[in-house]
Amino acid sequence: MADRFHRIREVYAEACALAPALCRRFAQAGMAAADIVDAAALARLPVLKKEALMAAQQAEPPFAGYLACRPEEIAHIYVSPGPIFEPSLAADETGHGMDYMFRAAGIGPGDLALNSWAYHLVPAGLLFDQGLRHVGAGVIPSGTGNSELQASLLLKLPVTAFLGSTAFFQTLIERLESEGHKLPGAWTLRHAFLGGEFGDWSARRCHLEAAYAIKIWSCYGTADFGLIGYEEAGKDGYSIHPDRFVQICDPESGVPLPQGQAGEIVVTTLSRGWPMIRFGTGDVACATDIAADGGTARISALQGRVGQAVKAREIFIYPSHVEALPRRVAGIARAAVEVRREGHRDAIAAKIALADAASEAAVAPALRQAFASLTRLQLDHIEIVPSDTLPADAPLLRDLRYASP
Known part of the structure; x- marks a missing residue:
């Protein structure tokens, strides 16, 4: 693995010259970007909670002093509920790393994906679209709603992959079966990339795979980072994207926890432009594998949420x-x-x-x-x-x- 701390020092030294809020975070911790030489040094920086970022953006719109690029470098500004504004750089062609998920699943040229995630304001639809195109797949940008039409597209077009929520996928299946279509024989679908859930997600997933002869995949990502973790065949949990340095931390103290102990997923991006360092996602998991540089290499399935969201x-x-x-x-x-x-x-x-x-x-x-x-x-x-x-x-x-x- 390349020296990720060298990358972190470079990215955040540049970011501090452009993002005054980031400079304040370092100063309050008595640190500079040059001090981040290992995982222990990174952990000296307090965790930034999502609620705190939301409040900061409301007080200092639109980006609360965290933008670390020139305005002309921005291709999209996403607006997640809160609201939270999330810039996306034009230089990113991978959908914030979503290509890793599709490559791991074997998606590429010749595949056609029906993407039922929203394409407006929130990032999901466009990020998945970019990731699919980057690996060479074709995309039907269906977006949300209109279940009758979307169900028909699964039969009328040679769709090999579906992207959407588990609930919407089941709605489409129920519509097709109510119309007398015999699944899986009536479609060409081989993969479904579904929004994972807490609770009985694993059992529901196994049922769908067995009943409809498909392989179901999920990923772990957020609007702030794009892809954080992705599935690999035959492995439990999520492999961490190499450009995300993940620590599993005590939700109150922010101190990294030992492998196997559940805590908050805290992420540092190695990508420039939107410098989210030691950002608390609010999601709970445990590390199941640790990389040589001390970052989390693999996390378990999500176990819940920190706080009240x-x-x-x-x-x-x-x-x-x-x-x-x-x-x-x-x-x-x-x-x-x-x-x-x-x-x-x-x-x-x-x-x-x-x-x-x-x-x-x-x-x-x-x-x-x-x-x-x-x-x-x-x-x-x-x-x-x-x-x-x-x-x-x-x-x-x-x-x-x-x-x-």
């Missing part, structure tokens, strides 16, 4: 989103949100205590609009509850999908 339909909901609802919607006294499991999809329910004289009919449309504006997710249920069931100390956000009965 809840991931639903591949997008994070934060307590601050729920807290904002009464401020945005007249007639709401208090609000709470629950994420539940209904069949094979995530269901989002808002529990609302109405203010005096307010009516559900008046509040509901504005609530749906406000929630979608804050999170880009649609509410499935609105439940009006007595105000005493939502006391001031009640949790704003709860994940009930995998709670024990």
Whole structure:
């Protein structure tokens, strides 16, 4: 493996000349980029939490002083819920490293992928598209929605790979089977790159592979980094992209933990332009293999989330989103949100205590609009509850999908 610390010193020395917020992080730790000679030195820098980056961008828009390139080098600016602004450089042709995932799966020239991830604002659709094109595959940029059309494309075109959420993939399967199509004989599909999930993901994956004669793949990535980890045939967990230096850390202290102990995934990118160093993703896993330079070479499957954010339909909901609802919607006294499991999809329910004289009919449309504006997710249920069931100390956000009965 090349000397990654030499790369880190180069990338962050250049970045400090352009990104004042990064300079402040180093200064507050009593460090300079030149001091990062090994994993222990890197760990001296405190972890930057995603919530802190979000708050910093709100205080100093758009990039909070972290941009480390010239504006003309930016090809895209993604807007993830929060909102968080994430620049993407024109020089990147791999979809932030997504090509590694496709090469490991054997995808290349001759493959045709149906990409049902969103192509607007959030990065998933375009990053997967770039990664596929970089390995020589063709892409149908279908984006989200329109399940009837997308199901038909799986039959009318020689699609060999599908990309999307597990729930949407199952929706397409159910539509085709309800129309009398015999799967897998009716399609040419061989691979499905699906959004992994907590809970029963492994069992559902095995069922889909056996029932439909396909190979299912998942990856670990974020909007901030693109690909962090990817699957390799015959190996458990995720191999770490060589341009991501990963440490598994205590969520409170930020201290790296021993191999096999679960903690927060903390990532440092070796790519220039958007210098995320010691960035806490909020996801929990354990290291299953350590590289010679002290970085994590492989992580387990994800085991959950640090803190209070809840991931639903591949997008994070934060307590601050729920807290904002009464401020945005007249007639709401208090609000709470629950994420539940209904069949094979995530269901989002808002529990609302109405203010005096307010009516559900008046509040509901504005609530749906406000929630979608804050999170880009649609509410499935609105439940009006007595105000005493939502006391001031009640949790704003709860994940009930995998709670024990």
